[in-house]
Amino acid sequence: MAGLKYDKVRFMVSPGSTVRITLENVDEMMHNMLIVKPETRVSVVKAAETMGERGVEHDFIPKSSNVLESTPLLGPGGQASILFKVPDKETVYPYVCTYPAHGMVMYGAIYATRSPDDLPPLDEDPNIPEQVRNQMAASMSLHPYPRDMPTLTRLFMPESSPAAIAVGMEKEQSYNWDAGYSFLRYVWDGGYIDVANQWDGKAHEVAxxxxDIYYRNTTGFPFRVSHQDSVPQHEFQGYRMIDGYPRFKYDMGDITVSELILPAQTTPGFRIEYVLENVDQPIWYALSDNDEIRVEVSKGTIEGDMVKLTPDQAQEFTISIISEE
Known part of the structure; x- marks a missing residue:
């Protein structure tokens, strides 16, 4: 967070879930964050403005039933978290900074929804600040990357081999899959890529x-065959599009792996659906070391930093990775 804006102007949650939201003030001014009831942002901001000199000692948080959760005022370098129990109703919950003169420009929206495809495009979203909508509209007109998701682009990506594949998913999630090494490199939240230079005759430039990257592969090729120290030789075999998403295929010896990466229901987060053919030995899957990440497996058992699967379990399983920042 810097200037009169939050670094994320909207995000999605599942109705009935509980989410932790951490606010870190990297600005030179004081800020707070209030989550308020739908369509009450302006009234809460006006109530905070009437607090006058006594506002600082109360963190400019007005006494109002419209305020659902809040952080205190944070000075430069300050940090605070909110645990928000999302009601079951599908709706939009605004969040806002109520420090004087901030509330009309510094706000965002929490979409509690079971239908993420129904979100408006960022440049048309009435629940985020106008200046952000204008910036998005200008960016889209100047940088011709695809707006419709999912989408796929083969180009040079940071921290990757020349065979990188960028995939923009729904729910504002994106990832970099390195076909040169047959594994996922990293996943980020908040947009896709700026590839304007790809249309300016500079295709060698890195996108x-x-x-923000919230997940990095720290283990390299994740599979182990027979025992947890045995990294198999592997070879990329291409991909096939499934409803707009690539299903990657690669061999590791006699075993054929199909890998499909999709956004998780709770974001930031994603899931990897694996199908393995010709498995007759135990399979180990190495988990990467990332802070504030929750890992869930559909089959097998987690033993330390590995998932152990029997040959039967390894034929089809899912790894889900959810950011808890």
Whole structure:
């Protein structure tokens, strides 16, 4: 967070879930964050403005039933978290900074929804600040990357071999899959890529990520065959599009792996659906070391930093990775 804006102007949650939201003030001014009831942002901001001199000692949080959760005022370098129990109703919950003169420009929206495809495009979203909508509209007109998701682009990506594949998913999630090494490199939240230079005769340039990386592969090729120290030789065999998403295929010896990466229901987060053919030995799957990440497996058992699967379990399983920041 810097200037009169939050670094994320909207995000999605599942109705009935509980989410932790951490606010870190990297600005030179004081800020807070209030989550308020639908369509009450302006009234809460006006109530905070009437607090006058006594506002600071109360963190400019007005006494109002419209305020659902809040952080205190944070000075430069300050940090605070909110645990928000999302009601079961599908709706939009605004969040806002109520420090004087901030509330009319510094706000965002929590979409509690079971239908993420129904979100409006960022440049048309009435629940985020107008200046952000205008910036998005200008960016889209200047940088011709695809707006419709999912989408796929083969180009040079940071921290990757020349065979990188960028995939923009729904729910503002994107990832980089390295076909040169047959594994996922990293996943980010908040946008896709700025590839304007790809249309300017500079195809050798490295693309810029639009958003924040929250997951990095720290283990390399994740599979082990027979025992947890045995990394198999592997070879990329291409991909096939499934409803707009690539299903990657690669061999590791006699075993054929199909890998499909999709956004998780709770974001930021994603899931990897694996199908393995010709498995007759135990399979180990190495988990990467990332802070504030929750890992869930559909089959097998987690033993330390590995998932152990029997040959039967390894034929079809899912790894889900959810950011808890």
């Amino acid at each position: 810029k990520i639009k958003g």
